[in-house]
Amino acid sequence: MQNRSADFKRQVTIKLADTRLQQALSRLQSRFVEGRTAVISEIHDLQETRDAAAMIRDRALDNLDHWLLHFEAQATRRGAVVHWAETAEDVNRIVAGIAELHGVKTATKSKSMVSEECGLNEALEHAGVKVVETDLGEYILQQAHEAPSHIVAPVVHKNKEEISDLFEKIHQLPRKTGIAELCREAREILRPAFLSADMGISGANFLIAETGSALIVTNEGNGRLVTTLPRVHVAITGIEKVVPTLEDVATLLRLLPRSATGQSITNYVSLLTGTKGEGDPEGPEHFHIVLLDNGRSSLLGGPMQEMLRCIRCGACMNHCPVYQNIGGHAYGWVYPGPMGSILTPLLGGMENAPDLPNASTLCGACSVVCPVKIPLPDLLRNLREKQLVLGMKPRQETALLGIWAWLALHPRLYALATGFIVRFMKLLGGREGLLHKLPGASGWSDGRDFPAPQGRTFRELYRQRKHP
Amino acid sequence: MRIGLFVTCLVDSIRPGIGFAAIELLEAAGCEVVVPEQQTCCGQPGYNSGDSKMARALALKFLAEFESFDYIVLPSGSCAGMIRVHYPELFKDDPEQLTRFIALGTRTFELTDFLHRIAKPEKMPGTFKGRLTYHDSCSGLRELDVYEQPRALLAGMPGVTLNEMVESTTCCGFGGTFSVKYGELSTRMADNKCRHIVDTHAGTIAGGDLGCLLNIEGRLRRNGDHATRVLHIAEILAGKDM
Numbered sequence: 001m002q003n004r005s006a007d008f009k010r011q012v013t014i015k016l017a018d019t020r021l022q023q024a025l026s027r028l029q030s031r032f033v034e035g036r037t038a039v040i041s042e043i044h045d046l047q048e049t050r051d052a053a054a055m056i057r058d059r060a061l062d063n064l065d066h067w068l069l070h071f072e073a074q075a076t077r078r079g080a081v082v083h084w085a086e087t088a089e090d091v092n093r094i095v096a097g098i099a100e101l102h103g104v105k106t107a108t109k110s111k112s113m114v115s116e117e118c119g120l121n122e123a124l125e126h127a128g129v130k131v132v133e134t135d136l137g138e139y140i141l142q143q144a145h146e147a148p149s150h151i152v153a154p155v156v157h158k159n160k161e162e163i164s165d166l167f168e169k170i171h172q173l174p175r176k177t178g179i180a181e182l183c184r185e186a187r188e189i190l191r192p193a194f195l196s197a198d199m200g201i202s203g204a205n206f207l208i209a210e211t212g213s214a215l216i217v218t219n220e221g222n223g224r225l226v227t228t229l230p231r232v233h234v235a236i237t238g239i240e241k242v243v244p245t246l247e248d249v250a251t252l253l254r255l256l257p258r259s260a261t262g263q264s265i266t267n268y269v270s271l272l273t274g275t276k277g278e279g280d281p282e283g284p285e286h287f288h289i290v291l292l293d294n295g296r297s298s299l300l301g302g303p304m305q306e307m308l309r310c311i312r313c314g315a316c317m318n319h320c321p322v323y324q325n326i327g328g329h330a331y332g333w334v335y336p337g338p339m340g341s342i343l344t345p346l347l348g349g350m351e352n353a354p355d356l357p358n359a360s361t362l363c364g365a366c367s368v369v370c371p372v373k374i375p376l377p378d379l380l381r382n383l384r385e386k387q388l389v390l391g392m393k394p395r396q397e398t399a400l401l402g403i404w405a406w407l408a409l410h411p412r413l414y415a416l417a418t419g420f421i422v423r424f425m426k427l428l429g430g431r432e433g434l435l436h437k438l439p440g441a442s443g444w445s446d447g448r449d450f451p452a453p454q455g456r457t458f459r460e461l462y463r464q465r466k467h468p
Numbered sequence: 469m470r471i472g473l474f475v476t477c478l479v480d481s482i483r484p485g486i487g488f489a490a491i492e493l494l495e496a497a498g499c500e501v502v503v504p505e506q507q508t509c510c511g512q513p514g515y516n517s518g519d520s521k522m523a524r525a526l527a528l529k530f531l532a533e534f535e536s537f538d539y540i541v542l543p544s545g546s547c548a549g550m551i552r553v554h555y556p557e558l559f560k561d562d563p564e565q566l567t568r569f570i571a572l573g574t575r576t577f578e579l580t581d582f583l584h585r586i587a588k589p590e591k592m593p594g595t596f597k598g599r600l601t602y603h604d605s606c607s608g609l610r611e612l613d614v615y616e617q618p619r620a621l622l623a624g625m626p627g628v629t630l631n632e633m634v635e636s637t638t639c640c641g642f643g644g645t646f647s648v649k650y651g652e653l654s655t656r657m658a659d660n661k662c663r664h665i666v667d668t669h670a671g672t673i674a675g676g677d678l679g680c681l682l683n684i685e686g687r688l689r690r691n692g693d694h695a696t697r698v699l700h701i702a703e704i705l706a707g708k709d710m
Binding site for chain 2: 013363383447448
């Protein structure tokens with residue numbers, strides 16, 4: 001997917017003014033924030049479980065090569081074929097090759113953010129394969145030619161009326177307005193696609209090294225149809241998704257649905273192991289697993305490795321006051337919110353996402369809810385440090401902060417400077433005690449007054465009090 | 469108890485009264501309060517902008533000025549968080565300094581945290597009468613677990629009625645340089661906060677961090693609200709709210 005993160009600031013203006021979007025985003029609070037709060041307390045040892053989950057992810061990441069090879073061996077033993085893709089283009093080439101090998105004309109697809117990362121649908125269409133998204137949200141977006149704005153709830157930016165309009169136009173059927181009716185209509189349209197597809201494409205929430213299985217958590221049942229009905233199944237995911245054992249997954253599954261959608265468990269948890277065996281009533285004849293690197297391995301062993309713990313629950317964006325106000329599209333690439341503000345510059349190049357590490361108040365709401373305890377604000381700060389080293393910071397900002405720090409290290413001059421500034425600002429504040437304009441800081445004063453200083457600094461007043 | 473008070477750069481320049489309120493509260497609780505006169509800034513603006521070198525220099529300055537006190541108290545959760553949580557991170561590769569910064573951090577407290585958990589004064593000097601609502605600033609809340617402390621202190625003031633706002637723990641949009649660099653976004657976040665404040669009909673909003681309070685007051689005034697009072701918790705507890 002094309003990276004438009006450099007356009008962040010302009011997008012913020014657009015999104016803040018989009019009343020329909022704002023209305024749609026207001027549902028995040030009730031649906032996801034309150035949803036999570038309601039069920040997360042079911043885990044009585046929540047902090048210990050989060051610690052355990054972080055350790056499970058770290059254990060896999062610390063020896064990622066080992067666990068990946070172990071996974072490959074086990075998956076291969078059970079009839080799957082594991083493909084290694086260094087780049088997004090490699091994924092597209094590999095999957096198009098699989099389609100050609102098996103004479104695939106149509107493919108159904110369940111939700112996969114890694115495939116969004118690769119722009120797989122376009123690549124397959126280009127190779128002559130018809131791709132049908134079957135996750136309801138993704139299906140809607142495919143019809144609307146839009147990208148997901150959330151990693152779990154891709155269509156959270158749209159309201160019901162927009163979807164009614166879209167379905168009426170695309171399906172050429174009488175307009176439906178109820179959610180159940182809209183779902184039924186989509187289901188009826190999708191049913192023939194499920195039954196006739198040559199290939200099913202899915203993601204994988206986890207890869208289990210000890211059994212060579214791919215695990216997906218879904219709610220709509222489309223995941224099962226996509227992974228078991230067609231004769232070919234392709235699962236695409238990132239190399240970091242591997243965990244050593246089934247027991248590890250059990251721990252992670254206590255946290256993932258609760259953090260993501262406020263469910264104790266998702267409607268479906270599918271453990272996909274190997275190809276259809278003799279006497280098996282269902283399952284694919286061919287099972288391909290495509291594992292994407294796309295810059296992930298470069299984070300191993302470095303200060304950003306903790307980001308690879310991410311299990312894509314979306315809790316960080318649901319709780320992020322920035323995401324809550326602008327939605328996911330403003331971030332410009334596949335992954336929005338706090339996790340996206342870190343992954344986008346790391347995977348897509350620092351220079352292509354200059355705003356993302358900075359567009360956060362570092363309020364910490366994300367790290368408090370992260371099920372695998374990724375210190376997201378620390379990682380954002382670390383990226384800011386990298387930007388400074390790379391000379392990406394605006395000159396005015398570094399100059400001002402430099403002067404500030406120099407003064408702060410020279411208390412006498414600091415006292416003189418602040419003494420002068422507070423008098424000047426008090427004067428500007430007038431009788432009202434408010435500054436309506438801040439030269440050089442219009443970002444503040446375009447929307448806010450600045451309460452004027454009292455006119456003398458604390459240190460002056462304190463000294464006066466001590467030595468009257 | 470010998471307390472080193474760090475008033476913070478914002479209080480020093482903009483609302484010195486908060487510093488004097490803090491002194492009064494600590495003295496009323498029986499503490500000996502010293503205000504080292506060379507103090508300036510804790511280094512947080514540089515640190516959050518990615519300049520760790522600058523932050524380390526200011527951290528060492530802070531250490532030299534405050535290491536000798538029994539406790540270090542600040543009328544700000546975000547500066548106290550800087551010292552307690554982030555100074556040690558800045559020196560994680562320097563074992564000798566790290567030990568000193570960890571020791572410093574364990575003796576460093578946000579004002580209401582210190583009053584409630586350590587000093588435990590019998591009563592507050594303040595005489596505030598009426599309703600107020602409380603905004604929980606992010607760093608104090610999430611880095612130092614400051615939530616109950618200000619509420620407990622307010623509960624000890626017979627004239628105070630606390631009207632809790634919706635989402636009191638959601639960021640007000642200040643975020644230091646964020647408020648200038650992403651002004652539009654920051655203003656929207658402040659707007660949401662102001663709406664929740666006004667909805668309580670409390671008439672007074674209190675908080676523990678001047679940065680957030682300036683942001684909130686700035687947006688209230690720009691929106692034409694000159695009635696809602698914006699006060700630091702120290703001013704209310706000390707009776708400096710007039």
